Amino acid sequence: MTADLSFGSIPAFYREVYDIVCPNQEQVDRDLFVQLLVKSSLPKHVIMQIWDMADTNQGMMTRNGLYKALAYTALAQQGKTLNDKLLETFSGQELPTPSLGDLSDLRSSSAKLRRSKNPNVLCYDYKELCALDSVKVELVPEKKGIILKHVEYEVTSQRHKTTVLRRYNDFIAFHELLTARFAYRLVPRLPPKKVGASREFIEQRKKCLRRYLNIIARHPQMCEDKLLRFFLTFSGSDVQHKIKEHFRSIPDEFMTSEMASKAKDLVPLDTQQQLANSKELIFMIDDCVGKLKDIAENMVIRSTVYATDMLQMGRQFSIMSNNTTPVTAWASGTNRSWDRLQTGFKNLSVEFAALSDKATQAAVDEEDGMVEKLTFFQDIITAYRDLCERHEKGVLHDHQKAIQKMGQYKKKKMSATVSSSEAATVEQLQQRILMQEGEIANMENRNYYSLHCLQMETQLIHAHLDIFHEFAACMANVESKTAADLARVWSAMEPVISTLAPPDSSSSMKRGTSPPSSPTSINNNGPGITL
Numbered sequence: 068m069t070a071d072l073s074f075g076s077i078p079a080f081y082r083e084v085y086d087i088v089c090p091n092q093e094q095v096d097r098d099l100f101v102q103l104l105v106k107s108s109l110p111k112h113v114i115m116q117i118w119d120m121a122d123t124n125q126g127m128m129t130r131n132g133l134y135k136a137l138a139y140t141a142l143a144q145q146g147k148t149l150n151d152k153l154l155e156t157f158s159g160q161e162l163p164t165p166s167l168g169d170l171s172d173l174r175s176s177s178a179k180l181r182r183s184k185n186p187n188v189l190c191y192d193y194k195e196l197c198a199l200d201s202v203k204v205e206l207v208p209e210k211k212g213i214i215l216k217h218v219e220y221e222v223t224s225q226r227h228k229t230t231v232l233r234r235y236n237d238f239i240a241f242h243e244l245l246t247a248r249f250a251y252r253l254v255p256r257l258p259p260k261k262v263g264a265s266r267e268f269i270e271q272r273k274k275c276l277r278r279y280l281n282i283i284a285r286h287p288q289m290c291e292d293k294l295l296r297f298f299l300t301f302s303g304s305d306v307q308h309k310i311k312e313h314f315r316s317i318p319d320e321f322m323t324s325e326m327a328s329k330a331k332d333l334v335p336l337d338t339q340q341q342l343a344n345s346k347e348l349i350f351m352i353d354d355c356v357g358k359l360k361d362i363a364e365n366m367v368i369r370s371t372v373y374a375t376d377m378l379q380m381g382r383q384f385s386i387m388s389n390n391t392t393p394v395t396a397w398a399s400g401t402n403r404s405w406d407r408l409q410t411g412f413k414n415l416s417v418e419f420a421a422l423s424d425k426a427t428q429a430a431v432d433e434e435d436g437m438v439e440k441l442t443f444f445q446d447i448i449t450a451y452r453d454l455c456e457r458h459e460k461g462v463l464h465d466h467q468k469a470i471q472k473m474g475q476y477k478k479k480k481m482s483a484t485v486s487s488s489e490a491a492t493v494e495q496l497q498q499r500i501l502m503q504e505g506e507i508a509n510m511e512n513r514n515y516y517s518l519h520c521l522q523m524e525t526q527l528i529h530a531h532l533d534i535f536h537e538f539a540a541c542m543a544n545v546e547s548k549t550a551a552d553l554a555r556v557w558s559a560m561e562p563v564i565s566t567l568a569p570p571d572s573s574s575s576m577k578r579g580t581s582p583p584s585s586p587t588s589i590n591n592n593g594p595g596i597t598l
Contacts, residue, residue: 080164081134087174088133090192095128099173099180100136106167107140116149134162141165174198178287186326186333187519189526191287193533200226200284202299204277206269207232218269220276224284224299231302235260238276240307241298244314249289250457251320251520253450253527255282278443282450286527288320321516330515338518345525346455352532353448359538360441367433370549374426381419388413404569411567418560422553429549436541444534451528458517 088099097118104114117139121132128136139149141163147153154162174195181190203223223230242257258275261268283289284299294314303309321327335341388409399405 076159076161077134078161078164081137081162084137084167084170085130085133087170088177089130090177090190090195095130095133096180097127099177100128100133102176103167103173104136104140106170106173107144107165109140109143113143113149117143120149120151137165138162140167171198182287187335187522189287189523189530191527191530193530196285196287196527196530199287199290200224200281202277202280202284204273204280206273218264220273222280222299226284226290227296227300229300229302231300233298233306235272237298237306237310238279240310241294244294244310244317245283245289247319248292248294248314248317249320250461251454251517252286252288253282253447253454253524255279255446255450256453274439274442275446278439278446281443282447287523321513324516326519327512327516330512330519333519334515334522338522342518342521342525349448349451349525349528353445353452356441356445356448360438360445363433363437363441363542367430367438370426370430370433374423374430377419377426378423381416381423384412384419385416388416407569408567411563414563414566415560418556418563421556425549425552425556429545432541432545432549436545437538440534440538440541444531447528447531451524454521454524458521 084103085095088095088103100118101114104117107114109117117136118128120139121128121136135154138154138157142153143149144165145163157163178190178195182188202225203221205221205223207219207221217234220233220235221230222233238257239260242254246254255278257279258272264272280299283295289295294310294317297310297313298306301309326333390409394405
């Protein structure tokens with residue numbers, strides 16, 4: 068029983084739906100509610116009846132009203148006739164769960180609706196960004212070209228359910244078009260190209276390309292663009308030329324965005340100061356992330372060195388255990404330690420190999436988990452730095468340059484008017500001034516749009532701050548698991564080590580027993596008395 072409804076307890080599914088349609092605990096929009104209930108396959112008049120029966124307020128629905136609506140939907144799907152008393156039969160019981168199918172597209176619709184109502188708020192958290200897509204990049208077996216070998220990558224998009232092959236030159240063509248299309252967004256850098264690259268370089272570049280595509284595929288604007296969809300889904304040949312043919316003349320985001328015409332109204336008056344403060348914070352975080360990454364990489368190195376040491380130690384025990392050099396009584400007397408130790412060394416080498424395997428796995432987990440997460444965040448902040456630089460050296464610079472050019476035209480016109488120059492010359496200057504005014508107006512709009520995008524991209528950085536939780540959780544999990552795994556191997560090693568111990572005194576050589584072929588030791592007490 069909950070306080071939200073007078074009858075029945077709330078299923079977890081109800082809360083899941085509410086978190087999707089109202090992640091910020093606001094009221095439910097009518098259009099989004101209708102889109103939700105359309106998934107129930109109920110007739111439209113029944114959906115409207117459910118809306119009227121639930122708690123509504125001027126076209127909005129409360130959480131309590133949504134829960135009631137979900138219960139009524141489930142009952143309507145069961146063929147029940149809806150009325151206000153129907154829920155009373157569930158007193159003390161869990162309310163029924165409606166069948167609404169896949170809710171993934173509802174999450175996207177909810178974010179779009181919230182953004183349309185408040186365009187200065189990103190409306191995505193880290194979990195929702197990650198849910199937009201997950202792209203895998205794997206190396207395919209090496210192929211030989213006419214002159215040089217080339218590398219191909221297998222790119223798999225979870226969202227589009229596609230797997231395609233791409234070469235590095237395909238990425239370059241895609242990146243050039245993407246940068247031109249989304250000049251006001253966080254576009255990550257491509258890893259460098261290198262002729263005759265080593266296997267290690269190619270492996271690192273694969274990871275870079277994976278981060279690159281995931282940053283783009285999880286960007287709220289770029290993820291919906293046809294350019295990205297083409298790159299992730301086109302399965303034909305000659306990708307780098309085909310993608311240029313399709314998108315060479317595509318306009319940039321400013322020309323196609325509904326926000327462009329009202330960009331000035333979207334930019335708060337204190338944007339420049341807010342941007343400066345935000346940059347200071349983000350760049351400080353970036354500095355700390357760099358140091359954390361250095362530490363994480365050192366942890367990988369330590370785990371790798373430990374794994375190597377344990378493997379080498381096991382090999383030395385293995386070498387000694389497999390040695391077949393005969394040991395005679397001349398060398399060992401009655402001592403049988405070497406035979407005993409060789410047996411124990413053989414078992415020890417297996418245990419040390421197990422220690423090496425555990426440490427190697429720890430290094431892999433630290434690299435793929437901890438280091439990669441921090442590098443992913445670094446790539447995003449690097450893209451943010453590049454964006455800030457493009458704004459300052461690009462749009463802002465062009466705007467100032469256009470204003471200066473306008474001033475020059477006006478001075479020339481004034482001089483021509485004063486000197487009574489030909490009317491044609493004055494007319495030409497007037498036409499240039501009018502054209503320049505249009506150019507300045509366009510530049511101003513672009514400048515405002517760029518500032519609006521900077522605000523959104525700054526919020527995108529903040530949405531990704533939750534990656535620190537993933538990093539810390541990964542570190543705690545890897546280190547605790549590794550410590551437990553190593554402890555188990557060391558504990559399992561104790562019985563093996565005990566076999567190396569010399570026999571106890573009851574089974575050792577009796578005092579006075581002489582080694583074979585050796586004279587009996589005689590002391591001053593007389594013959595037959597041994598020491």
